[in-house]
Amino acid sequence: MHAFHSSIPVRAEGCAQIAPLDDFLVFAASGADALGFLHGQLTQDVTGLPRDAARLAGYCTAKGRLLATLVMWRAAPGADDAPQLYGLVRQDLAQALLKRLSMFVLRAKAKLAATPLHVAGVTASATDVAALEAAAGALPREPWQRADLPSGTWIAAPSADARLRWWWIASDEQLEQSAALAGALGLAPAAQWHAADLAAGIPWITAATQDVFIPQTVNLDLIQGVSFTKGCYPGQEVVARSHYRGTVKRRMAYGTIADAAIQGQALAGMDVYDASQPGEPTGRIVDAASAQGAVSVLFETTLAALPEGDLRLGAADGPRIAAAALPYSITP
Template sequence: MMNEKFLFPSEPSVYHLNDIAVIRLEGPDAEKYLNGQVTCDVTALPIGQSTLGAHCTPKGKVLAVFRLLKRNQDLLMLYKKELADVQLAELKKYAVFSKVTISDVSEQYDILGIAGAGTDIWQATQVKSGSFTEINWIQINPDRWFFLKEKEQPLNLSLPECIAVNWKALDIIDGIPQLSKQTQTEFIPQALNLQALHGISFTKGCYTGQEIVARAKYRGANNRALYILKGSVNQPITTETVIERQVGEHWRISGTILDVWQQKNQVLLSVVLPSDTLPDSIFRVENDQTSTLTLIPVPYSVE
């Protein structure tokens, strides 16, 4: 059985990520406007810091999970490019009433993922030496960062390169949800564990979908959570693949796949399952009786 820990590099390494959109908000009302649209507390975020968050429909369903970076003159949202058509239109819907400009600036940046043992020390050394400005760095977890490289900026990292698909494996192992076109507007933020990832503020003012999100917390209206599965399969897996959970001698369809990392017959999956799923539950792929999938713990406490 695969040991997922081997997917984390033993030294700082770079991943070239081409599937991430960068959305900029600027103007006198940018902070206030975005704060009224998303689950995280934009106004409480210090300049130079980042946070996870979600942008929801009025019914509380997530349009995009994003990482927000607050800079001196603007706000940057990073999330999957395939979600941008729907999400960006919703984000701009009421902008005409505020002094805010919202634009897709993805073409201005190369998004690099940098991860591996010792990356925090390496990053601090690079910033201290003046090789990079600190403002375009986003820390995801210990020894794991995004770097927003401006296209015209020359860059020579001199780091080993990893294939981009393995960045997806790190997201899955870290329990960070990533939506696709298939799962956009399917789940409330708590079903994606965003409350455990500090991506929801329950004390700030109103925002789109806030009533539904608050009800899920205070009335126990949410009964799903993000889990991690690993195992072996005998077919290509996608977010549309059906998985089954063993119940006695029978198998029942269970859960929705959010994200997939696969190398030959070995897979890692992030899956939304009933929140009372037992740790020793056994899963398989539908119509693949030889497949075996088991749960591994998410690396944080879920309420």
């Protein structure tokens, strides 16, 4: 944790909340061919990405299974060897992702490398925004909009409720010059931010869930994470076939487990069962987080198991998963 974050006291009320996200990493893609190279590797339309916005994207195997999901955004215009694009990914798979992508650069003028940038999640209620913006500057409000400010890059994150959320990406220098911001913030645990990500239906692939899901089964196509009009990328044929043939019978749903003893961070990849139809698993946990006395989960399952299924974690008689609505529709 950076000293800036350590200097912020825990204040649960009356101010915006900041959660240092040390389990995330930002990488940079630089070089004259960087955008074109990643356009041919990811599910997103990289070359069409607006300069004032960020987008979700996936990186797949040739069989269409996700090796990573990432939030990506264009860098400010600069020299050919300057960063052209940034990506936010989970720390536990970042190095393997960069190594694999770099294998396919070949003669392209592109370089991928981890950055030392710091990542935090900032959450504010409508009454706390004014004090936050007085210190940080005018912040983007619509999900996926982005602003480059003296304090760093701010990306508006989707939210399942009325609160406003941002990913804040900053350098050491930017944090050191943000003392005024510290006074407008209260320190919160990372799990609290992760739980809000899950409620918003944002699917983060981790090392435990690599090569398991296709983009549609984690709803990536429902939240602007897949372009069906761009050219080829690894797994594109599988992803497109599922889309155009209407064969998506599995989706990602959200739920909670009322058991504070369960450690959410250890659940990714675990099987989900339907107690009304014991036997084979009906799905798997995509991601989970423990916060405020409960466990929030995103899980992939058959559409038939929703909403009436008696869903359980790990076994047909395991802890009950209470399904809840996502902020977007998952049914045709």
